[in-house]
Amino acid sequence: MKRIEGGVTAPKGYKAAGVRAGIKPSATKKDMAIIVSDVPAVCAGTFTLNVVKAAPVFWDKMIVNEQETAQAILVNSGIANACTGQEGLDNCKKEAEKVSELFGIAPEKVLVASTGVIGAQLKMDVIEKGIEMLSTCVADTVEAADDAATAILTTDTRKKEIAVTCEIDGKTVTIGGMCKGAGMIHPNMGTMLAFVTTDAAVDKKTLQALLLEEVQDTFNMVSVDGDTSTNDSLLVLCNGLAGNAVLTKEMDGYETFKEALHEVLEYLAKAIAADGEGCTRLFEVICNGAASKEDARIISKSVVCSSLTKAAVFGKDANWGRILCAMGYSGVDFDPEKVDITLACENDSLDIVKDGIATDYSEEKATEILSCNPVQAILDIHAGDATATAWGCDLTYEYVTINADYRS
Amino acid sequence: MKRIEGGVTAPKGYKAAGVRAGIKPSATKKDMAIIVSDVPAVCAGTFTLNVVKAAPVFWDKMIVNEQETAQAILVNSGIANACTGQEGLDNCKKEAEKVSELFGIAPEKVLVASTGVIGAQLKMDVIEKGIEMLSTCVADTVEAADDAATAILTTDTRKKEIAVTCEIDGKTVTIGGMCKGAGMIHPNMGTMLAFVTTDAAVDKKTLQALLLEEVQDTFNMVSVDGDTSTNDSLLVLCNGLAGNAVLTKEMDGYETFKEALHEVLEYLAKAIAADGEGCTRLFEVICNGAASKEDARIISKSVVCSSLTKAAVFGKDANWGRILCAMGYSGVDFDPEKVDITLACENDSLDIVKDGIATDYSEEKATEILSCNPVQAILDIHAGDATATAWGCDLTYEYVTINADYRS
Numbered sequence: 001m002k003r004i005e006g007g008v009t010a011p012k013g014y015k016a017a018g019v020r021a022g023i024k025p026s027a028t029k030k031d032m033a034i035i036v037s038d039v040p041a042v043c044a045g046t047f048t049l050n051v052v053k054a055a056p057v058f059w060d061k062m063i064v065n066e067q068e069t070a071q072a073i074l075v076n077s078g079i080a081n082a083c084t085g086q087e088g089l090d091n092c093k094k095e096a097e098k099v100s101e102l103f104g105i106a107p108e109k110v111l112v113a114s115t116g117v118i119g120a121q122l123k124m125d126v127i128e129k130g131i132e133m134l135s136t137c138v139a140d141t142v143e144a145a146d147d148a149a150t151a152i153l154t155t156d157t158r159k160k161e162i163a164v165t166c167e168i169d170g171k172t173v174t175i176g177g178m179c180k181g182a183g184m185i186h187p188n189m190g191t192m193l194a195f196v197t198t199d200a201a202v203d204k205k206t207l208q209a210l211l212l213e214e215v216q217d218t219f220n221m222v223s224v225d226g227d228t229s230t231n232d233s234l235l236v237l238c239n240g241l242a243g244n245a246v247l248t249k250e251m252d253g254y255e256t257f258k259e260a261l262h263e264v265l266e267y268l269a270k271a272i273a274a275d276g277e278g279c280t281r282l283f284e285v286i287c288n289g290a291a292s293k294e295d296a297r298i299i300s301k302s303v304v305c306s307s308l309t310k311a312a313v314f315g316k317d318a319n320w321g322r323i324l325c326a327m328g329y330s331g332v333d334f335d336p337e338k339v340d341i342t343l344a345c346e347n348d349s350l351d352i353v354k355d356g357i358a359t360d361y362s363e364e365k366a367t368e369i370l371s372c373n374p375v376q377a378i379l380d381i382h383a384g385d386a387t388a389t390a391w392g393c394d395l396t397y398e399y400v401t402i403n404a405d406y407r408s
Numbered sequence: 409m410k411r412i413e414g415g416v417t418a419p420k421g422y423k424a425a426g427v428r429a430g431i432k433p434s435a436t437k438k439d440m441a442i443i444v445s446d447v448p449a450v451c452a453g454t455f456t457l458n459v460v461k462a463a464p465v466f467w468d469k470m471i472v473n474e475q476e477t478a479q480a481i482l483v484n485s486g487i488a489n490a491c492t493g494q495e496g497l498d499n500c501k502k503e504a505e506k507v508s509e510l511f512g513i514a515p516e517k518v519l520v521a522s523t524g525v526i527g528a529q530l531k532m533d534v535i536e537k538g539i540e541m542l543s544t545c546v547a548d549t550v551e552a553a554d555d556a557a558t559a560i561l562t563t564d565t566r567k568k569e570i571a572v573t574c575e576i577d578g579k580t581v582t583i584g585g586m587c588k589g590a591g592m593i594h595p596n597m598g599t600m601l602a603f604v605t606t607d608a609a610v611d612k613k614t615l616q617a618l619l620l621e622e623v624q625d626t627f628n629m630v631s632v633d634g635d636t637s638t639n640d641s642l643l644v645l646c647n648g649l650a651g652n653a654v655l656t657k658e659m660d661g662y663e664t665f666k667e668a669l670h671e672v673l674e675y676l677a678k679a680i681a682a683d684g685e686g687c688t689r690l691f692e693v694i695c696n697g698a699a700s701k702e703d704a705r706i707i708s709k710s711v712v713c714s715s716l717t718k719a720a721v722f723g724k725d726a727n728w729g730r731i732l733c734a735m736g737y738s739g740v741d742f743d744p745e746k747v748d749i750t751l752a753c754e755n756d757s758l759d760i761v762k763d764g765i766a767t768d769y770s771e772e773k774a775t776e777i778l779s780c781n782p783v784q785a786i787l788d789i790h791a792g793d794a795t796a797t798a799w800g801c802d803l804t805y806e807y808v809t810i811n812a813d814y815r816s
Contacts, residue, residue: 052736052744083732085745085765118729119766230733307715308811315812321526324491325638328460336460337493357493358527397805403716404723 001260004174007145007161011174011199012241013038015138018151021130023078023116023123030151032130033075035195036103036138040069041239042201043111044208046215048232054082056112059092060233063111068204071109073195073235074099074134075152076127077180081114082230084121091122098128102135113193113233115154115180149178152193155402156180160271166260168253169244173200177264181222181272194219194234194268200257201240202247209249210258211236218265221301221390222273234265273391274374278398282374283313288387289380295332296388302330303377304392313375314394318343318366320352323377340380345372409668412582415553415569419582419607420649421446423546426559429538431486431524431531438559440538441483443603444511444546448477449647450609451519452616454623456640462490464520467500468641471519476612479517481603481643482507482542483560484535485588489522490638492529499530506536510543521601521641523562523588557586560601563810564588568679574668576661577652581608585672589630589680602627602642602676608665609648610655617657618666619644626673629709629798630681642673681799682782686806690782691721696795697788703740704796710738711785712800721783722802726751726774728760731785746790753780 009016015036023031045064047057063070074095081088096110114122138144149159161178179194202210211234219234240246247254274282285303290296303309306326312319320341328336341353343366350369352361369375417424423444431439453472455465471478482503489496504518522530546552557567569586587602610618619642627642648654655662682690693711698704711717714734720727728749736744749761751774758777760769777783 050733050736051738051741052732080729083729083744083761083764083766118727118733230729230736307807311808311811314808317812319526321488321491321638324460325458325526328458328638330459333459336491353491356491358491395808395811397808399715400719400722400803400805400808403719403803404725 001164001166001263004163004165006142006163006176007149007178008035008176008195008197009140009142009145010163010176011197013199013239014176014197015140016144016148017134017138018147018149019130019133019137021133022126023076030147031076031078032134033148033151034134034138035073035148035197037071037237037239039239039241040071040109041237042068042204042207043070043235043237044204044211045233045235046211048230050230052083052230054080054114054231055084055088055092056081056114057231057233058089060111060113060235063108067108069109070111070237071105072099072103073111073113073237074131075113075193076122076130077152077154078116079114079120079122080116080118080231081122082118084119087121091124094124095127095131098131102131111235115152115193115231118230145176145178152178152180154180155277156275158275160268160275162264162267164260164263166256168200168247168256171242171244173242173244173257173260174198175200175260175264177268179268179272181275193231196236196264198238199240199242200238200247201242201244202238202257206248207236207238210261214262214265217388218262218269221297221388222269222392270391273393276393277402278396279393280373280396281313281394283310283392283394284374284376284389285379286376286387286389287379287381289382289384290386291384293386293388296386298332299327299330299379299381300388300390302326303379304390307395310392310395313370314396316367316370318352318363318370320358324353327379334381334383338382342378343369344376344378345369345374409572409574409671412571412573414550414571414584415557415586416443416584416603416605417548417550417553418571418584419605421607421647422584422605423548424552424556425542425546426555426557427538427541427545429541430534431484438555439484439486440542441556441559442542442546443481443556443605443645445479445605445645445647447647447649448479448517449645450476450612450615451478451643451645452612452619453641453643454619456638458638460491460638462488462522462639463492463496463500464489464522465639465641466497468519468521468643471516475516477517478519478645479513480507480511481519481521481645482539483521483601484530484538485560485562486524487522487528487530488524488526488639489530490526492527495529499532502532503535503539506539510539519643523560523601523639526638553584553586560586560588562588563685564683566683568676568683570672570675572668572671574664576608576655576664579650579652581650581652581665581668582606583608583668583672585676587676587680589683601639604644604672606646607648607650608646608655609650609652610646610665614656615644615646618669622670622673625796626670626677629705629796630677630800678799681801684801685810686804687801688781688804689721689802691718691800691802692782692784692797693787694784694795694797695787695789697790697792698794698796699792701794701796704794706740707735707738707787707789708796708798710734711787712798715803718800718803721778722804724775724778726760726771726778728766732761735787742789742791748788750786751777752784752786753777753782
């Protein structure tokens with residue numbers, strides 16, 4: 001497997017575009033994107049478990065469940081089309097119909113996604129104009145992928161995209177992906193918005209099962225602020241143009257594809273944490289020595305979600321008591337007197353707790369490590385062999401600024 | 409039932425004191441307090457469910473479980489005596505022995521509590537000097553109660569105390585209470601530290617059961633930052649000096665006592681939320697129309713804990729989508745299209761969501777209501793008759809400031 005330049009247009013047979021239709025108040029920010037496959041692509045998706053689901057989530061779940069393939073994903077930022085009732089659902093259909101008309105794709109092959117303010121209706125004249133603009137500039141270039149990755153952002157400070165290739169069945173298979181995050185990020189079965197394209201040929205059931213498995217250790221291990229969005233969606237398209245034999249779990253290339261997909265999803269998930277609203281640093285928490293994978297996930301995620309720990313990371317303060325405290329209220333039973341905690345960054349590490357008690361560590365060195373980006377806390381509870389990693393970020397003044405008046 | 413002046417010394421037969429022993433770096437802040445009953449008092453307590461429990465929690469649980477009565481509560485602020493191993497436990501015993509020596513109370517009748525930095529050991533010479541100072545100034549006055557209520561504070565901005573009287577069995581019964589909160593506040597079976605004294609005579613089993621019941625709707629419905637502390641303790645002493653017949657659940661005065669105790673616990677719990685670290689406003693979330701009390705509790709607490717909602721309250725931004733979103737990820741199933749949301753303050757209210765969709769409300773009026781303190785969000789999910797209230801506060805720059813470098 002190797003990383004290559006580009007994003008969702010890197011695999012064979014995908015075009016993309018990103019334009020400014022005028023949904024966002026900003027006069028310069030792009031706010032609509034599209035991904036189109038030249039041929040129908042096997043599709044899979046995971047979606048928010050929030051009881052309150054946005055209209056596009058209902059639309060996409062229907063397509064993913066009922067259709068073998070899809071061929072386009074239309075995305076807008078600025079308005080989430082959540083809590084919009086029947087009108088919101090009708091607007092999803094209208095979006096799909098407009099894409100159908102201009103791109104020659106059946107409406108039931110058009111996935112849609114939205115992100116932004118909850119409660120507002122999409123202005124359909126603006127959206128339809130945007131779809132027209134997209135239809136005039138879709139391309140299979142790196143630039144087109146960049147434009148799409150930029151157009152889906154809200155409070156994100158940078159675009160998040162990746163492409164990797166691997167060899168399966170003697171063919172070069174490429175996977176591309178893009179996502180957006182920033183706030184209301186605590187995914188439960190997906191994330192705010194993430195889109196993955198590949199030219200691999202993959203069996204639909206295999207793809208959906210693989211996605212559900214992979215999301216547990218990638219997007220579901222990320223938290224920016226503990227708020228699970230109404231719009232979380234992760235969509236994958238596999239158009240098969242790489243020419244490999246259709247993959248199922250028993251086949252030789254399956255593990256290679258799984259690894260490559262994992263690389264893409266983990267990269268995108270980490271990119272969301274690293275660009276959390278207002279954050280200055282990616283905070284990675286690794287729990288080792290757990291009795292089960294689930295215990296390791298729960299403990300690492302509890303630490304990454306703790307407001308007090310996040311504020312201490314911002315302040316470069318080795319306040320390990322908060323880490324141990326967050327482990328303690330996670331719901332997992334463990335022996336506090338067997339806990340070790342190490343702070344680490346790329347080139348250095350420092351044991352700060354051994355057997356539940358502070359070591360005689362240097363505060364100065366702890367502050368030095370806590371100044372790195374990314375910074376890691378490595379926990380060992382000595383209860384077994386399971387391990388898991390969670391990703392989050394620090395809690396800063398800027399998070400409050402962004403969210404005290406997001407709508408204006 | 410009526411409110412009266414004072415705190416823990418208001419009931420008959422209680423003395424208190426608060427002094428500066430020198431645990432906190434501050435040259436002026438009081439940091440040790442004691443409550444003493446003239447006679448042994450039936451005791452009950454609830455404690456943190458965090459797997460990581462501070463040494464005083466172990467000590468107090470032992471006393472509450474094994475002893476019918478206790479006679480003193482010694483409290484220090486500045487150091488939490490948590491994650492301190494055997495030395496921490498030994499220090500609890502030493503504290504009790506010193507109180508025993510100076511106050512003539514058996515060590516196993518001395519409850520202890522600590523709050524402050526996790527991981528540091530108590531300096532026993534400072535603590536013992538503090539106990540000596542306390543022994544020279546305990547008194548049954550309002551001022552002595554105030555001193556004690558002040559000495560237990562950490563990042564709190566004001567003391568929290570209350571006293572109420574009621575009539576039971578022809579006798580005047582008084583209940584007094586004090587507590588501290590501010591950060592690491594998300595109680596699970598108690599709160600950071602709360603102490604209640606009463607001269608009522610109450611059966612021990614009755615008292616413990618009543619406390620466990622009452623804490624569900626009071627302290628356990630408060631959250632400042634979602635972090636459940638290692639030290640949460642709520643202790644109640646009943647010395648019986650009011651002269652009423654010993655209360656059990658079947659007796660006439662039980663409901664009166666329960667109401668009065670509820671008043672005290674709810675007041676203290678709300679006071680903690682209203683003085684949450686860095687907060688500018690008490691945020692009260694009432695969930696009506698739930699299928700069960702538990703559902704109502706979970707939904708209201710989910711909203712009060714949402715970082716995004718808390719930041720919106722700080723910004724006086726009627727971002728109701730965040731409220732509905734937090735209801736949606738609470739884990740309770742409900743129909744989003746039947747949700748009503750009303751914002752309210754003491755003299756005004758505004759319906760902002762009806763049947764899951766925004767009403768045509770005035771943003772200006774919403775901002776006006778959101779500027780009040782306290783401010784309420786009243787939710788109705790139209791699924792039944794159960795109701796619950798949760799208390800929290802807004803998320804501010806100041807919270808980040810306080811917690812980015814708490815230890816220095």
